[in-house]
Amino acid sequence: MSATLTVNETSITPEVGVGKIVRKPIPILAVAGRLDASTVNVLERALMRSLLQGAKVIIIDAGEITYISSSGLRVLLTARRQVRERGGDIILCTLSPNVRDVMDMVGFTALFTVFNTREESLTAALGVV
Amino acid sequence: MSIKRQLVVPAKHDQLAKLALFVATGAEEVGFDDGEVNRIELAVDEACSNIIDHAYAGSVGYIQLEIEIEPDRSLTIVLLDQGQPFNPESVPVFEPCQSLDQMRIGGLGLHLMRQAMDDVCFEFGVPGMGNRLTMVKNL
Numbered sequence: 001m002s003a004t005l006t007v008n009e010t011s012i013t014p015e016v017g018v019g020k021i022v023r024k025p026i027p028i029l030a031v032a033g034r035l036d037a038s039t040v041n042v043l044e045r046a047l048m049r050s051l052l053q054g055a056k057v058i059i060i061d062a063g064e065i066t067y068i069s070s071s072g073l074r075v076l077l078t079a080r081r082q083v084r085e086r087g088g089d090i091i092l093c094t095l096s097p098n099v100r101d102v103m104d105m106v107g108f109t110a111l112f113t114v115f116n117t118r119e120e121s122l123t124a125a126l127g128v129v
Numbered sequence: 130m131s132i133k134r135q136l137v138v139p140a141k142h143d144q145l146a147k148l149a150l151f152v153a154t155g156a157e158e159v160g161f162d163d164g165e166v167n168r169i170e171l172a173v174d175e176a177c178s179n180i181i182d183h184a185y186a187g188s189v190g191y192i193q194l195e196i197e198i199e200p201d202r203s204l205t206i207v208l209l210d211q212g213q214p215f216n217p218e219s220v221p222v223f224e225p226c227q228s229l230d231q232m233r234i235g236g237l238g239l240h241l242m243r244q245a246m247d248d249v250c251f252e253f254g255v256p257g258m259g260n261r262l263t264m265v266k267n268l
Contacts, residue, residue, distance in 0.1 A: 003146035038142035038146070105241055105244045111228070
């Protein structure tokens with residue numbers, strides 16, 4: 001038995017204002033499954049793709065993550081450092097109780113940008129890009 | 130009356146989910162709720178990842194997982210390996226800080242193990258056993 005993790009990659013290009021200003025796409029990574037040392041490379045690759053495409057803000061919808069270990073936390077922290085260097089951020093949303101508990105144990109919940117819904121995350125992302 | 134079970138698997142990352150399921154089933158039998166079962170899984174996952182990455186460090190080996198279930202009381206987990214002794218004192222102590230930009234990642238796994246379990250005890254070079262890690266969680 002081995003674990004599975006899937007990352008559904010989408011992006012939204014927000015159009016705002018009367019003049020229809022089109023901003024850069026905001027990648028949304030909907031992650032599902034068990035995030036441990038055997039699966040973390042799936043998320044790592046998805047994050048790397050978004051970074052290489054120039055993303056400044058990346059939204060990670062964690063609603064379907066059933067489990068996260070320190071391997072997953074390390075990848076989140078590393079990706080956050082990379083986007084912060086370009087003035088951006090990693091935004092997490094819809095954390096399950098188990099994921100929130102593990103993040104609380106290392107103090108991440110209070111330090112990462114976390115929202116309850118994807119909509120709130122998008123609104124916040126618009127303020128950054 | 131306690132129940133004892135044992136599982137032996139190759140020391141590979143693709144075995145982590147199997148080890149977690151084995152220990153989660155025992156934790157449920159003790160009577161732990163979902164949140165505590167998740168924490169117990171986490172402790173075993175972190176411990177086994179350390180064995181794979183540091184004790185065996187790529188060489189072939191096995192992890193022996195023993196659990197002792199005491200319904201309505203406690204779960205005792207013993208992990209045995211024959212790899213290089215892993216000295217937890219050599220790992221920098223993880224300290225949550227006020228800034229993610231300055232946070233050091235080293236020691237994260239050990240920190241989670243100690244947070245998740247009531248007792249964590251490392252022993253090295255145990256005659257006939259190799260390295261032994263014993264973790265206890267009380268209900």
